Amino acid sequence: METEHNIRLTSAEMSYLWTTYQADTMSICMVNHFLQHIDDMEIKRVATHALDISQQHVEIIRQIFTDEAIQIPQAFGDQDVNLKAKRLFSDDFYLQYIKHMSKGGLATFSRALPNIYRQDILSFFSKCMTSTMELNNEVTQLLLEKGIAVRPPYIPSPKGVDFVQKQSFMLEGLGNGRALTGIEISDLYSNIQTNQLGVALATGFSQVVESNKVRKYILRGKDIALKHIKVFSDYLSYNSLPVPTSLAQGITESKESPFSDKLIMYHFSLMMYSGIGNYGVAISESQKSDLAIDYSRLLTETLKYAEDGVNIMIANKWLEKPPTASNRKDLAKD
Known part of the structure; x- marks a missing residue:
């Protein structure tokens, strides 16, 4: 053995x-x-x-x-x-x-x-x-103690057992009556917060990066994140639910870079693929067809943006190759 x-x-x-x-x-x-x-x-x-x-x-x-x-x-x-x-x-x-x-x-x-x-x-x-x-x-407790924790919204507690009466519960679009479920609210809130972190980091990093190409990429990512925040916020606003506040007030005016452009690009790559995973989960948990369609549309945009970032990292020799399977076709060559 x-x-x-x-x-x-x-x-x-x-x-x-x-x-x-x-x-x-x-x-x-x-x-x-x-x-x-x-x-x-x-x-x-x-x-x-x-x-x-x-x-x-x-x-x-x-x-x-x-x-x-x-x-x-x-x-x-x-x-x-x-x-x-x-x-x-x-x-x-x-x-x-x-x-x-x-x-x-x-x-x-x-x-x-x-x-x-x-x-x-x-x-x-x-x-x-x-x-x-x-x-x-530990960090959650400290955020609460300092009064800066951003909690998801409250919704009414169920008063009895209820069942869905029509298929339209899953097919209704924005503005057609059906309120958001608690899970849908949680996913929207979480994805807004993640994009707001991306906006804040993009704002700070764009002030300090050395490469103009990286700066343009980061600012493009900021615009994409702001658009996604708007899409998600509209769902919450239509349901009279609060939208998480921006983190932009936490950025200084420093133009001296604490981090290499390589690290900054990797950080953005990490956030992109984390966001892609979050959107995938949100699609699986969304029972509103229009919400799932919006997540799918924004997911495609994020994938394209992430691909462009990978190309920048490859061009600068910043992207390490992860462990991969053997290429059997190459091994079979004379």
């Missing part, structure tokens, strides 16, 4: 370790810069906790890859962050940023865990999930 030590990493195990390493090395650069400027000691404590989690992840994955004779990714490091650069965002924004990043981590680890079989890797991702849950709880 094959021992645990000799069990090879599966494609899922290797790939989730690889992508986690990329994301956490980026996070280390981001949060290390945040910590140079945070004045609020409570927010500094949360940011330090976030940094410690990412550093632990990176150290463990590096050791696993070394033991398995797998090439450690270049990812991100000291060359991608300028710790002496001026503050680009406010303390409150840093807290909101960590909240969004912990949310993204929970989504990633929840996808990874069901596909992991080797016990040491399963243990690692279980601990990743637990530590990220703890961070999410």
Whole structure:
């Protein structure tokens, strides 16, 4: 029987370790810069906790890859962050940023865990999930204490059991009577918040990037995010529900870049694919046909935007190739 030590990493195990390493090395650069400027000691404590989690992840994955004779990714490091650069965002924004990043981590680890079989890797991702849950709880509590938590809207509690009477419950479009379900509201609210984070980051990053091509790409992304916010907000407004507030007030006027253009492009790529996943989930949970159609339309636009970003990263040799299957056609050549 094959021992645990000799069990090879599966494609899922290797790939989730690889992508986690990329994301956490980026996070280390981001949060290390945040910590140079945070004045609020409570927010500094949360940011330090976030940094410690990412550093632990990176150290463990590096050791696993070394033991398995797998090439450690270049990812991100000291060359991608300028710790002496001026503050680009406010303390409150840093807290909101960590909240969004912990949310993204929970989504990633929840996808990874069901596909992991080797016990040491399963243990690692279980601990990743637990530590990220703890961070999410900590940052959520602090957002509540500071009065800056952006909660989804309230809806009336059901007073009895009710059943859908007509198929039009799922087919009705905007303005045709049927109110949004709680899940639809939650998805709309969450996707507005994610796009608002993208708008704020795009605004800040566009002030500091060196490449004009990257700047134009980022500003195009900002316009797309603002359009998506408008589409989603119209659904909430029509149902007399509040729309999440902008995060733009948390941006300084600094024009000194804390991060490399490579890191900034990777960050946008990460947000794009996270958004694509969020839209996919929202489509599966939307029972209004017009809402599902809008998500599908905006998803297509996001995919095209993400593809253009990949082309910029390839042209600049910023995109590391992830673990892939063998190309059997090439291997079969003389």
